Amino acid sequence: AQSVTQLGSHVSVSEGALVLLRCNYSSSVPPYLFWYVQYPNQGLQLLLKYTTGATLVKGINGFEAEFKKSETSFHLTKPSAHMSDAAEYFCAVSWAQAGTALIFGKGTTLSVSS
């Protein structure tokens, strides 16, 4: 079955440090890939997405992600963490051949300390 795995349910970094949130998917067919962020008591906000084309995708708030087909990964990075980045991050995938519903990973909570 198709699935999404986010390694690490909780990641802690210091302000100014590199943020790396990991996402792997299992499928023989390359999916569409998304990262969403959820702040406390709010809905999900799209950070970035990959459908086709350039494998390095830039999103909002300084985040970017790279699609690596050989590793079936779509890790999210940000060079320098800010306190306001503290939130829960979800990796999601969809496959056009299987409909367009999103399959989400279990989420990674990012904590940023000063």
Place this chain on the structure above:
Amino acid sequence: DSGVTQTPKHLITATGQRVTLRCSPRSGDLSVYWYQQSLDQGLQFLIQYYNGEERAKGNILERFSAQQFPDLHSELNLSSLELGDSALYFCASSVGQGDTQYFGPGTRLTVL
């Protein structure tokens, strides 16, 4: 603000009851999706409508049903509620199938 609205924001009810959650998609969006977020199951897709027609079903219980009306707003009906139905219910909308989904703020359902 994504442009997707959901009402009510909070809902507290008792086991065995029935509730209706409402979603208004962004202007121009034809697709509406419903998702459930719970601590044990995470974010799960429930059902999708496109221009009034059901297009896909996920892990939606038989006690749950949904519809999309001619004005494109959607309602999710949950009946015979159980304690385990307590969760955040999100609606998302997109222009068409396969386009970026924009999420509403959610409805927090508490079943006592």
